[in-house]
Amino acid sequence: MxxxxxxxxxxxxxxxxxxxxxxxxxxxxxxxxxxxxxxxxxxxxxxxxxxxxxxxxxxxxxxxxxxxxxxxxxxxxxxxxxxxxxxxxxxxxxxxxxxxxxxxxxxxxxxxxxxRTLVVEASSQTSGASFLEANGFTCALSLSLLLLDVAAARGVEEIVGTEHPGYRLTRWLGVVPDALAETFAEAKSSMGDMPTGKMDFGTTTWDTDRVRDMAEVVEKRGDTLLTVAALHDDAVAGFTELVIPVGDGTRAIQYDTAVVSPHRGRGLGLWVKAAMLDWLRAEWPAVREIETDNAEDNTHMLAVNERLGFRPLRQTRQYQCDPRMIH
Known part of the structure; x- marks a missing residue:
């Protein structure tokens, strides 16, 4: 027993x-x-x-x-x-x-x-999905898990070199610089309109304390957090984050990528992600792959990732259930 x-x-x-x-x-x-x-x-x-x-x-x-x-x-x-x-x-x-x-x-x-809500992720290829469904969980969001061979990424130099009048690139390791903390928190909050299916995720309020706390958690775990941002008038207009896990470090994990609403439609998401790849190749050559996931109806980010050379790895599902239904 x-x-x-x-x-x-x-x-x-x-x-x-x-x-x-x-x-x-x-x-x-x-x-x-x-x-x-x-x-x-x-x-x-x-x-x-x-x-x-x-x-x-x-x-x-x-x-x-x-x-x-x-x-x-x-x-x-x-x-x-x-x-x-x-x-x-x-x-x-x-x-x-x-x-x-x-x-x-x-x-x-x-x-x-x-x-009131329990959430969990399971690959559609494993017995975990049927186990959850048998115990009352419902699939509320389908995700495409993608993988990029960093060395084979397409058009990185060309994309990074593309002019974006009024914008400039910056980057940092770990905690956001104080001068950017407030607008970075605002940019993180702009993710509130990304597709989440029927998931009861609630709302996340990002402020300067929270963005610093998140980075400090990554550091305490021994991981490395990289951020590339596009600035407009010294304010963060878009950004992408990547974490290199402690240990093996050959596969990095994509964290958040977002562009603030007034700055969308200018290719900033593709720009910052290409700049991240350029940085990785130059200073973290041990990183061979990047793993990310996208909601299957997030067509814009899927197109960005496809442009860079990400390929489908497998499907995953986000499940949820009221814990009162489990006995």
Whole structure:
């Protein structure tokens, strides 16, 4: 019988066991895809995301860790109704009720925290999708996961060299410079109109404290945050963010890309993303790939990514459910 334990003080042994389960799960469900390194797992367990806290559980049977679950509880105004979770069961211990037990534990905690919505992502190619649907989750958003070979990206120099009268490029590592913090927060807020399907994500309010907090979380985890922005009259008109995970570092993860509404239609999104690729090639040659995802109805960003050479990798789905429906 598997016993679920809440982790309050995460030990090195807990991190190692968690990592082992996730690596085995990814190898089974998504063969060929890179699994997170031990350092990456440690960073995510030790440091919750900005504007949130998290709860952690492991399932054990006869002293062996069989599954893990993490529930992220958003704290900011407009998102206190929301919980986001990840759940992995070791392939050698599946179909024994481990996943169901962990899911019920997560749902009970979400109810105790007065959350009305649980969200989770699953690849359409794995058994996770059918597991979620069997437990009352509905697909509210379909995403295309894309991958770019950095060396093979198309037209980078030409795009970067294109004139954009009234605009200039800038870039920074980590926390945004003080002089740009306010307009960068405003630019982050402009993402509120991006397609989110029927997801009950709520609203995120970006201010100078939040953009700094987000960057500091990335730094605490040991990852590297790169930002390229297009400025208009010394204000951020558009930007793109990329994170190079600690450890292997050969596959970077695309974070946010946005252009402020009055500046759209001028090719700034493509411009900043090409400039990011130019920067990577020059100073982070170990990064060979960039992973991103787009809502399937976000035709503009899909076109930008296709122009640069991103190729489809797989489909993923965002699921949601009222935790009161899970017992």
């Amino acid at each position: 598997d016993k679920v334990q809440r982790l309050r003080d995460v030990s090195d042994a807990d991190v190692a066991a968690w990592h082992e389960v996730v690596v085995a799960s990814v190898a089974h469900d998504l063969p060929g895809e890179p699994a997170p390194t031990l350092d990456q797992v440690h960073g995510h367990l030790a440091t919750p995301g900005a504007g949130s806290r998290h709860l952690l559980w492991i399932a054990r049977a006869e002293g062996v860790v069989t599954g893990v679950a993490r529930l992220r509880l958003f704290e900011g105004a407009g998102r206190r109704h929301l919980g986001e979770f990840t759940l992995h069961v070791h392939p050698g211990h599946r179909r024994r009720g481990v996943g169901t037990t962990l899911l019920r534990t997560v749902a009970r905690a979400a109810r105790d925290e007065q959350r």
